[in-house]
Amino acid sequence: MERTNFILPALPEATAEKLQNLCHEARGNILKMTSLAASGHPGGSMSSLEIFAMLWSQANVNPEKPLMKGRDRIVVSHGHTSPGVYSVLGALKFFDLHEALVSFRLAGSDFEGHIERHLPGIELTSGNLGQGLSAAIGMGIADRSNGIRNHIWVVAGDGENQKGQISEARRFASKYMLNNLTYIIDLNHLQISGDTADIMPVNLRAEFEASGWEVIETDGHDLKALYKAMLPKGQKKPRLILAGTVMGKGVSFMENKAGFHGRALKKDELEKALKELNVKNNIEELALERKNFLKNRTTSCRKEPVYHLMKNAGNPITYGLDHRGDNRSAWGKALVSLADANPDNIPLVFDCDLAGSVKTAEFAKKYPGHFFQTGIMEHHTATMAGCATLADKVAFWSDFGVFAVDETFNQHRLNDINHTNFKVVATHCGLDVGPDGKTHHCIKYVGLMRALPNYRTIVPADPNQTDRAVRHAATSPGNCFIAMGRSKLPVITKEDGTLFFDENYEFSYGKADHFRNGTDVAIIAMGPTCIKAIQAAQILEVGKISTAVWGISCPTEISDKLINNLLNFKQIITVEDHDTETGLGAGIALALSGAENTPPLTRIGVTHYGMSGDAEDLYTMQGLQPEQIAETIIEKLS
Ligand SMILES: Cc1ncc(C[n+]2csc(CCOP(=O)(O)OP(=O)(O)O)c2C)c(N)n1
Structure with a gap:
């Protein structure tokens, strides 16, 4: 199909016809997919369908190179319309349509119930409504910062626009002049519990205009009108397209029925719907294939995440002993x-x-x-x-x-x-x-x-x-x-008084920092309490209690090596400026739970909400001062 990149002033006749056919087949596939899975969201998939088909067939994206540099970004925020997205992307050869059709929502398949970005053509895993516009704006400012001149397209449901985060996003887009951003709302006036105007009215036009956006209205099922509305030529502001649609579009008994937002058709309903659409009913065959899908599958279209990093860590800054x-x-x-x-x-x-x-x-x-x-x-x-x-x-x-x-x-x-x-x-x-x-x-x-x-x-x-x-x-x-x-x-020092994290220190994720040697008690501390733990060890040393101190900079990654070391002590004490039920103490308890003959563990930290006051006074109120830590340890040893 010819791809216009939204440069031609009108959708070519032949392309319109092909897209019409694509949408017709896709409607049938949405219904088959959801009925095979006995779940999913056919209603919104059918109302957003022409928008999806237009975007992925006409925007600057490439099914053969889905990660092409400089591509337009197409972000779908209402991820529950996955049957619509998969039917379109499959038809446009981003991946195998048949595979999506038979394995939708099947455990182990690539095609989950809400769209996921591991699939070619999909930029964002979505499903938590109200976050797609923010995500797309993030991609937009990143692309702009990288010198890319593309268009950012976002599609969302109308009910979804009740979400407050969207107000934040539209203000940001306006302030930072994202003039290459188009936000298309599938305005079908329905959501799960009924009419959007009854559930929570939102004056979309007024709210977006008040934030400095241009607002356009169009028919979301009329391909030629939709194309014209989407043309970005001359765009000077972030744009909202209110695309009027019909939930369940194309099947008379589904149209404008909120009940079909998230309900698959039953066998007899499917038969009736496919007949009305004049689409072949091969559901029995597909059901058999679904049964054997995982057994017969040889490939996956899943793409691995790619991370963009800073190459140069720069020159570390070392803060001296008197700092x-x-x-x-x-x-x-x-x-x-x-x-x-x-x-x-x-x-x-x-x-x-x-x-x-x-x-x-x-x-x-x-x-x-x-x-x-x-x-x-x-x-x-x-x-x-x-x-x-x-x-x-x-x-x-x-x-x-x-x-x-x-x-x-x-x-x-x-x-x-x-x-x-x-x-x-x-x-x-x-x-x-x-x-x-x-x-x-x-x-x-x-x-x-x-x-x-x-x-x-x-x-x-x-x-x-x-x-x-x-x-x-x-x-x-x-x-x-x-x-x-x-x-x-x-700054933390070694026992000999020199810097512990000196100019040769390299951060290693998960490594515990062994601040002090000792044989009786082990104190495990985190963040600002490390220094207090070291001071507590000094106090205990006077009373001949030999105390080891470790600092834990990675409290969610406790090493086995540390745990093995801890097993040699009479007492283990954790110290943290954090809630003891969920913080370092809890992490150490969890890590120790796999070991045998573990020493007793005492967790010192925040046990109740603090109050206003000098931080040192607040530490005293929760037993976090060095003298208090030492006292607790002496008590535990006696
Ligand atoms: C943050 C969040 N709250 C609630 C839901 C549950 N939920 C899924 S779809 C939906 C209704 C969405 O309505 P709309 O955006 O109009 O989509 P449509 O009904 O047109 O498909 C809700 C409440 C969700 N996915 N995310």
């Missing part, structure tokens, strides 16, 4: 140094109105074109910045811990599923935040991030380790979450 600084300042300095060392690959850095506190202000001043001020729009930022990394950019987002993690967990989860390469630097973690009080004490981040298998969590002990951890994150693949407090810390 007393906060980890966040070390992070800010490392960021600028990394950018300086990679002039062709400067990262994108995102801020939610806290650059001064999270120490990205110096980067913003030096690299304003790579710094994005997103305001208090954390949900949009977490998705956008994460998904910018799917388009060949390294992205950092720095925010206070409670906003970088707790506020945006679901966005990180979708990033995790999409195998992004996102670097999140959370400052102001723990009671260390002090006077701002409990709403700002981020004390559950280890547990939350442990729940995301594709995020690595790093909690550096001092500014030197922070510097190396940031460089490690930038130059290694996959998501990374680096957590730090607010206060100034002394």
Whole structure:
């Protein structure tokens, strides 16, 4: 089929006819696919169908080279319309249509119930509604930063637009002038529970226009009209196309019925629908093939994730023995140094109105074109910045811990599923935040991030380790979450008084740092409590209790080597500025659970919400001062 790249002023007659036929066959396939799986979403698949067919047949994408550089991005936000997407992509030869048809939603198949980006032609795994526009914007700014002049297309459901994150996304697109962005809403006026206007009315035109968008209305099933509306020539603003459609379009008893949003047709209904569509009913044959699908399958069209990294880690900064600084300042300095060392690959850095506190202000001043001020729009930022990394950019987002993690967990989860390469630097973690009080004490981040298998969590002990951890994150693949407090810390030293993390130190993910030797008790500490643990060991030494101290910078990756070492002690004590139920102590308990004859474990840390006050006073209130740690240990040994 001729591909116009939306340059010709009208859809050629012959192309319109071919697309019409493609959609006709696809309608039948949507129904067969969902009925074979006895689940799925036929209604919206049928209303979005012409939009999908137009985009993948006419935009600048290539079924033979789905990862072609400079391609247009087509992001489908309402991932439940997978039967529609698969029917179109299969017909256009992005992958084998027949395979999608017979194996949809079958355990072990490539074709899951919601679209996934491991499939050729699909840019984003989606299904958590309301995140597609943010994700596409992230890809758009990454492409623009890489000098690519393409078009970013996003398709979404109308009910989906009740979601608040979309308001954040449209403001951002307007502020940053994404004039190559088109957002198409499948306006079928229905969602699961009925009419969108009854469930939660949204004045889409007014809201988008108020945010500075151009709004166009068209018939979402009339191919020629749709094509004309989609032509991007002369576009000066981000555009919304309200494409009027009919849920269940093409089958009379399904049309405009919310019940068919997410219900497959039963055998007799399918027969009736296929007859009306005049599509061959071969469902029995297909059902047999489905039964034997996994046995007979020889290939998979799954593509592996590709990670874009910074090549040069720059020159590490070593902070000397007399240095007393906060980890966040070390992070800010490392960021600028990394950018300086990679002039062709400067990262994108995102801020939610806290650059001064999270120490990205110096980067913003030096690299304003790579710094994005997103305001208090954390949900949009977490998705956008994460998904910018799917388009060949390294992205950092720095925010206070409670906003970088707790506020945006679901966005990180979708990033995790999409195998992004996102670097999140959370400052102001723990009671260390002090006077701002409990709403700002981020004390559950280890547990939350442990729940995301594709995020690595790093909690550096001092500014030197922070510097190396940031460089490690930038130059290694996959998501990374680096957590730090607010206060100034002394640098960690060896027993001989020299720097522990000296100029020869290289960060190794998962390696425990053996700060002090000892034989009776082992203290395992994390982040700002490392120094307190070392001081506790000194106190215990006076009373002839030989105390080993380890620092754990990777609390979700406890090594077997450490666990084997711990088995030789009389007592194991964990110390953390974090909730003991979900943090380091919990991680050590979990890791010890596979061993036999384990020594008793005592977890010292945050056991209840803190309050406003000086951080040191808050530590005292939760038994985290060196003297208190030593006292607890003496008590446990007696
Ligand atoms: C964040 C989120 N909340 C709820 C759901 C469950 N859900 C799936 S589809 C849907 C309705 C979507 O309506 P619309 O966007 O109009 O799509 P259509 O019905 O046209 O397919 C809901 C609530 C979800 N997938 N994501």
